[in-house]
Amino acid sequence: MKISLGPPLYYWPRQQMLDFYAEVAAMPVDVVYVGETVCSRRHELRLEDWLDVAAKLRDAGKEVVLSTLTLIESESDLKALRRAATTEFLIEANEMGAVRLCADAKRKFVAGPTLNVFGPETLRLLGDMGATRWVLPPEATREMLAGLQAGRPAGMETEVFAHGRLPLAYSARCFTARRFNLQKDSCEFKCIDYPAGMDLKTREGEAFLTINGVQTQSAKNYNLQGELPQLVADGVDIVRISPEHAGTRALVEQFRAVLDGAAAPAVASDDCNGFWYGKPGLELIRA
Amino acid sequence: MSAKLELVCPAGGLPALKTAVDHGADCVYAGFRDETNARNFNGLNFDDKALAEGVKYAHDRSARVLIALNTFPQASNWSRWTAAVDRAAGHGVDAVILADMGLMDYAANKHPNLRLHLSVQGSATNYEAINFYRERFGIQRAVLPRVLSLAQVEQVIQNTPVEIEIFGFGGLCVMVEGRCALSAYATGTSPNCQGACSPGKSVRWEQTPQGMETRLNGILIDKFADGERAGYPTLCKGRFEVDDETYYAIEEPTSLNTIEMLPELMRIGVRAIKIEGRQRSPAYVAQVTQVWREAIDSCQRDAAHFAPKAGWMAELNKVSEGQSHTLGAYYRPWK
Structure with a gap:
């Protein structure tokens, strides 16, 4: 089982982002997704910077994938996408415009978690178009995964989001800006002040969601550490860990140790994994 | 100006379908009684008998019927969706509205003469994505998610031969349709897979000494002081705390209403206006269809001098969620 680090979801200052990826080069991860997937306005790192980061990670022995925007609205978004699709790196396509560009150019690609691959027929078509790996939508259940694995095209790798605040929704509206009446x-660029997003609580003070610009995440960490034996049994090739501004290295090492049988799963009482079991996503079921 | 702007109205059941046709809908859209469509609510939608009658009623009056099959099938239930495509085709409907690529492929191969529309649930927000669905599966119309500004809608239209349908009125999804798992996270009911958001079975209304509280699967979505009108706890339209401030952190309970934009929508070549609300009553459908029919006809007669009548806006506000309306993302500062 390989471990991947998903694309960075937050907006960190340039130097912090560069320092983070310098550290990633020495982490026990196999695959690293880089690039901006959430908001086209974020520009601390531009494509050229991401390509520098990618090249350094590649030289450190990582497989690097360039992730692309989830919501593509404008012509300038499309221009950025077209440029990303001409680099040497594998692309993670997070919407169908990117799939079209890759398929037309006969480029291999990763079918990202927002492509809504819930059924094997869709997975087969994506394979025909050039996808060599697909990422299970985070809201999908183990049962859905089993059905997809049974119909998975030969050579297609399967990746599952296994740790981090769940990316639950995308909007045209920026909820961070809205908080400041902007x-x-x-x-x-208010989101640069929130390296782990903003907490959204109920009026009873219960942590519920996390605001991250145009993206809305869970407040809880999704954590499939306890389910890793199930993922292995289900033929999953890669588990994805979502980067955080603190503690990512320890988390990656913990996952590696659990996979190697050298540590027990560490699951906090406020983690969640309900989606895996077909329950409300915020629930925690003990494996 | 090119082709006529069509009015596409919701039919949660046979009475609403007839009402929509009687009040001037060019098309009605409907679904079957299960999770194959994104309004999978108790007491809504069509069985075969009702659909047969509905199609005949509409066709006899030169209106068209579109069937939404816009949720995502899985390995374990694939045949329910393909059977639904076959049923729709068998009833002679005028198009099916699909979101899942696998199902589009099935429909295009099995029923080559069946017209395919790309559902809003397909999350296609740019012309590359829309042209992808056209080239691969032959879709003839796409419904745009409620996230684009008017200028962005125009940009899409100028770069695709696919007809563009947009939401003109009704409940407002703030999130990109097809890309929202908030309800699944809170309640276990997923719009993508089960066809419902913030479902009634998860809702609790509780009168407390502090006022009326509304909950979804136990999660407090909002509370209302005495005299405040308590709205349905749609997850994204509650009041929450962010940084110690309590407010509608995602969106107010408000409805989309683009009637004042009609001349612009026609000028840029929007082909169809969709009215949201299959879960609403026939009275709503009658009211909204009638106003929009009159507005579209008025605008088509003389776009230069078009102005929404005060009476129209008053009628529409009466049936709007929160009794207020917004232009949503079409008006860029909303974002």
């Missing part, structure tokens, strides 16, 4: 077009 419009998205003049957002003052």
Whole structure:
């Protein structure tokens, strides 16, 4: 079982992001997804910078994938996508425009978690178009995964989101800007002040969601450490860990140790894994 | 100006379908009574007998019927979706509205003469994505998610031969349709897979000494002081705390209403306006269809001098969620 580090979901200052990926080069991860997937306005690192980061990680022995935007609205978003699709790196396509560009150019690609691959027929078609790996939608259940694995095209790798705040929804509206009564077009890049997003609580003070610009995440960490033997049995090739501004190295090492049988799963009482069991996502079922 | 702008109205059941046709809908859209469509609510939708009658009623009056099969099938239930495509085709419907690529492939191969529309649940927000579905599966119309500004809608239209349908009125999804698992996270009911959001079975209304509380699967979505109108706890339209501030952190309970944009929508070549609300009553369908029919006809007669009548807006506000309306993302500062 390989471990991947998913694309960075938050907006960190340039130097912090570069320092983070310098550290990633020495972490026991096999695959690293880089690039901006959440908001086209974020620009601390531009494509050229991401390509530098990617090259360094590749030289450190990592397989590097360039992730692309989940919500592509404007012509400038499309231009950025077209440029990303001409680099030497494998692309993670997170919407169908990117799939089209890759398929037309006969480029292999990763079918990202927002492509809504719930059934084997869709997976087969993506394989025909050039996908060599697919990522299970985070809301999918183990039962759905089993059905997909049974119909998976030969040579297609399967990746499962296994740790981190769940990316639950995407909007045109920026909820971080909204908190400050700002419009998205003049957002003052407020999300750079929230390296782990903003907590959204119920009026009873219960942690519920996390605001991250146009993306809404769970407040709880999704954690499939306890389910790793099930993932192995199900033929999953890669488990994805979502990067955090603190503690990512320890988390990666912990996953590696659990996979190698050298440590017991560490699951906190406020983690969640309900989606895997077909329950509300915020529930925690003990494996 | 190119082709006529069509009015596409919701039919949660046979009475609503007839009402929509009687009040001037060019098309009605409907679904079967199960999770094959994104309005899978108790008491809604069509069985074969009702659909046969509905199709005949609409066709006799030159209206068209579109069937939404816009959720995502899985290995364990694939045949339910393919059977639904076959049933729709067998009833002679005018198009099916699909979101899943696998199902599009099935429909295109099995029923080559069946017209395919790309559902809003397909999350296609740019012309590359829309043209992808056209080239691969022959879709003839795409319904855009409620996330694009008017200029962005125009950009899409200029770069695709696919007809573009947009939401013009009704409940407002703030999130990209097809890309929202908030309800699945909170309640276990997924719009993508089970066809419902913030389902009634998970809702609790509780009168407390502090006022009316609304909960979804136990999660407090909002509370209302005495005299405040307590709205249905749709997850994204509650009041939450962020940084110690309590407010509608995602969206107010409000409805989309683009009637004032009609001349612009026609000018940029929007082909169809969709009215949201299959879960609403025939009275809603009558009211909204009638106003929009009159507005579209008025705009088509003389776009230069079109102005929404005060009476239209008052009628529409009466049936709007929260009794207020917004232009949503079409008006860029909303974002």
